[in-house]
Amino acid sequence: MNSIIPHAGIRPDTDRILSQYAPEHNRLKAYIDGYKLGIVKLHLGCGGIRWRDFINVDMYPAEAGTPDSSRIGCVADVFADMRKLGLANYSVDEIFTSHTIDHFPRWEAIDMFRDWYRMLKPDGLLVIEAADFVRCVLWLLHPNRSKRISAKNQFYGNQWDRIDFETHRYLWSARELVGVLRDIGFRKVSFSHATLTHHPGRDMHVEAVK
DSSP, rough: TTTBBOOOOTTTHHHHHHHHOOOOHHHHHHHHHHHHHHSSSSEOTTTTOTTTSEEEEEOOEEEEOOOOTSSSSSOOOOOOOOOOOOOTOOEEEEEEEEEEGGOOOOHHHHHHHHHHHHEEEEEEEEEEEEEEEEHHHHHTTSSHHHHHHHHHHHHOOSSSOOOOOBBEEEEEEHHHHHHHHHHOOOOEEEEEOOSSSSBTTTTTEEEOOO
């Protein structure tokens, strides 16, 4: 994961590449083909955070005048639905996503994981960070009030900005997520609570190799 570094730059001519190659239903593939990328790393649900050496993907652009306290704008290279990316089998080297899987019903997330597994190359890496249900339950009893509030908010997501996609549908525990990924076929599945994003200790960092 050493290549995951905040990056303010953007590849040139993205609009031209997409307009030249892209049918609306598969702009991500058009982006990859247009730039002739040999190594494909996806940062899914990027929001306002850009990772260097990754294609930063989100479904929702930031809308001027619409308050969204869950993210600071959107810096996506490509707008696409992470549930149906439409890439070929064995075409992706790495997928990283942070605090996105809780925005989907459990069954929909599992279908999404299966699709990511299909797209990953042999030995491809999936990294998921999200709030851990068990740690959130424990933090509800934490003596620090801000940690109690941060734990409570994970059960429901953003319920104040009136943005449906910012609410939460399902909160995973680390062990449950690891079990589902193993059932799908991932190997070398491991987790820790030393996360790269959000709240280490409350959140989980799960790595799975195809």
